[in-house]
Amino acid sequence: MALPPKDHPRYKSLLAREKLVEASDVVAKQGLIAHGRGEAFDYLLGEQTCLPALSAIKAAASALIESKNPVISVNGNVVALASREIARLSEISGAKVEVNLFHRTPERIAGLTKMMKKVGVNALGEDADDKIPGLSSERAKCCSDGIGSADVVLVPLEDGDRCEALVNMGKKVITIDLNPLSRTAQTAHITIVDELTRCLPLLSDFIKEKKGFDSFDNKQCLSDVLNYMAERISS
Numbered sequence: 001m002a003l004p005p006k007d008h009p010r011y012k013s014l015l016a017r018e019k020l021v022e023a024s025d026v027v028a029k030q031g032l033i034a035h036g037r038g039e040a041f042d043y044l045l046g047e048q049t050c051l052p053a054l055s056a057i058k059a060a061a062s063a064l065i066e067s068k069n070p071v072i073s074v075n076g077n078v079v080a081l082a083s084r085e086i087a088r089l090s091e092i093s094g095a096k097v098e099v100n101l102f103h104r105t106p107e108r109i110a111g112l113t114k115m116m117k118k119v120g121v122n123a124l125g126e127d128a129d130d131k132i133p134g135l136s137s138e139r140a141k142c143c144s145d146g147i148g149s150a151d152v153v154l155v156p157l158e159d160g161d162r163c164e165a166l167v168n169m170g171k172k173v174i175t176i177d178l179n180p181l182s183r184t185a186q187t188a189h190i191t192i193v194d195e196l197t198r199c200l201p202l203l204s205d206f207i208k209e210k211k212g213f214d215s216f217d218n219k220q221c222l223s224d225v226l227n228y229m230a231e232r233i234s235s
């Protein structure tokens with residue numbers, strides 16, 4: 001991987017791009033477009049975790065602590081950018097990890113499972129024997145001992161249709177999405193509007209310290225994030 005110079009003011013951002021390009025055999029091409037959209041929204045947040053996101057992270061910590069059968073669903077972007085952070089979260093929360101893709105191919109599932117194995121996680125995903133109702137084709141596939149039987153699902157960077165289908169299955173859905181206006185952000189029960197690699201360590205820390213947050217209103221939280229962005233733009 002071509003490392004950007006460490007003193008570059010946009011080092012973190014350039015490094016993330018390099019990671020996605022480096023993993024281009026397992027990251028969907030559409031994933032690069034999704035990343036660019038995320039970057040644009042992160043500019044509006046000032047590339048920092050805002051207070052409403054912090055309350056969503058605490059609410060997510062509570063949901064994961066209380067969950068009996070939590071699952072973290074990971075896609076190409078998530079594994080390429082944050083496999084280590086996901087491994088730590090899985091260890092601390094006891095959540096299983098399932099590689100579950102929108103643009104599903106056996107090659108990508110195998111490659112991403114291998115990348116998770118390198119960080120010590122035996123991810124589910126290869127033997128998909130269940131389906132998410134209401135979705136067509138390959139994107140419906142999932143594992144019965146993973147997403148199929150989960151009570152709480154953390155799905156970072158998810159497509160709106162699939163997020164809605166998980167909610168309709170009765171799962172408690174937590175997402176991480178820099179776009180507070182996306183259908184996923186609006187449909188999930190808990191939306192963390194923050195950058196993936198920035199919020200995952202905070203989420204793990206809150207679970208470890210058992211710092212949850214009981215009263216949480218997602219609609220209010222999204223509205224607070226939008227106000228925060230608007231104030232930043234107008235000042």
Ligand code: PTJ
Nearest residue numbers: 030031034038075076101102103157159177178179195196
């Ligand atoms: O690997 P696959 O086949 O499962 O496909 C993955 C993608 C991401 C291509 C697929 O899930 C997709 O098309 O997602 P969307 O509908 O583009 O939604 C992704 C959302 O994630 C967008 O709203 C982006 O703003 C947001 N996003 C992108 N990068 C980050 C992010 N949010 C947080 N942190 C990021 N690094």
